[in-house]
Amino acid sequence: MRILVIGGAGYVGSHTVRQLLRTGHDVFVYDNLSKGHRQSVKDAELIEGELADRQKLIRIFREREIEAVMHFAAFALVGESVAQPAIYYQNNVSATLELLEAMRAAQVWRIVFSSTTATYGQPERIPIAETTPQMPINPYGFTKLVIEHALSDYAQAYGFGCAALRYFNAAGASPDGDIGEDHDPESHLIPIVLQTALGQRERIGIFGNDYPTPDGTCIRDYIHVDDLADAHLKALDQLRPSSNLQLNLGTGQGQSVLSVIEACRKVTGHPIPTTVEARRPGDPAELVADSSLAKKVLGWEPQYPDIESIVETAWRWHSAHPRGYASQAAAAR
Numbered sequence: 001m002r003i004l005v006i007g008g009a010g011y012v013g014s015h016t017v018r019q020l021l022r023t024g025h026d027v028f029v030y031d032n033l034s035k036g037h038r039q040s041v042k043d044a045e046l047i048e049g050e051l052a053d054r055q056k057l058i059r060i061f062r063e064r065e066i067e068a069v070m071h072f073a074a075f076a077l078v079g080e081s082v083a084q085p086a087i088y089y090q091n092n093v094s095a096t097l098e099l100l101e102a103m104r105a106a107q108v109w110r111i112v113f114s115s116t117t118a119t120y121g122q123p124e125r126i127p128i129a130e131t132t133p134q135m136p137i138n139p140y141g142f143t144k145l146v147i148e149h150a151l152s153d154y155a156q157a158y159g160f161g162c163a164a165l166r167y168f169n170a171a172g173a174s175p176d177g178d179i180g181e182d183h184d185p186e187s188h189l190i191p192i193v194l195q196t197a198l199g200q201r202e203r204i205g206i207f208g209n210d211y212p213t214p215d216g217t218c219i220r221d222y223i224h225v226d227d228l229a230d231a232h233l234k235a236l237d238q239l240r241p242s243s244n245l246q247l248n249l250g251t252g253q254g255q256s257v258l259s260v261i262e263a264c265r266k267v268t269g270h271p272i273p274t275t276v277e278a279r280r281p282g283d284p285a286e287l288v289a290d291s292s293l294a295k296k297v298l299g300w301e302p303q304y305p306d307i308e309s310i311v312e313t314a315w316r317w318h319s320a321h322p323r324g325y326a327s328q329a330a331a332a333r
Helices: 012-022 054-063 078-082 083-106 141-156 189-197 223-240 256-266 292-298 306-318 325-330
Strands: 002-006 026-030 043-049 068-072 110-116 161-166 169-171 203-206 221-226 242-247 255-258 274-277
Touching: 002 012, 012 026, 012 141, 026 054, 054 083, 054 255, 068 083, 068 169, 068 223, 078 110, 078 242, 083 141, 083 292, 110 141, 141 161, 141 242, 161 189, 161 223, 169 274, 169 306, 189 203, 189 256, 189 306, 203 256, 221 223, 221 306, 223 292, 255 256
Parallel strands: 002 026, 002 068, 026 043, 068 110, 110 161, 161 242, 169 221, 203 274
Antiparallel strands: 221 255
């Protein structure tokens, strides 16, 4: 299949591109490189462009004879979405609607959409199933939910085949250490802890140790980035006219902040000093997935179910690329 991967130079997008290529698909990456990295795109054509550029997208769809889209190009920082909601509505909603209209104009009817657990807000019950009410508590989660509703409407009205995959906490890196996680600024726990192990930070700050959890720190469900990529491929195979899949992707295993830090200590052999800081506003105590529907519908099963195996792949990437993709670029000069 000929697939355009929007945001394919980013973290989850680049790992998905690699799996698509390995399974024989023709892959084209569309990215403005504001968050992604040119070095992460290997063996696929990289087309630079803006998500909101409807006419350019229509031209690409027609010239490359694209049959399906995978959409990863979203702004995804919760705090930033609260401080600057306008850019989140412009990129995550308005620009994505331009993409959908470009697809409609070019008669490209299949799309797999990168959604998020943030659409659930602060759920009352754990684990979180797809039947859990979606009540986002920040603009990031709300913008993703808006597009989920748009996809449902486009499926019903125009015959789109859609899948919205709600990630829990993406983590890890390609097992060969060739591509991995590189954000600026970095906001994810495991890379920040590993930066501390590398001596790039003095210590890791823990935001609150008085939550109603066994060790007082927040609990999250960490899912390996390659397992997310695999789910995207399996969802693509399930798309039919007017289909509308909405699925959670997680391991079903919750890890506290302290347990993640301890796993990083074990994997790296470094002490990793910590300090306790004030809670961040809006952090739920616990978010753990019920992914049984994804397993049933997609025939999907995470291959990295434990936190240490996830951290091992992340450490392989970060220790070989201490400055992220900038390390790779410097080595090539």
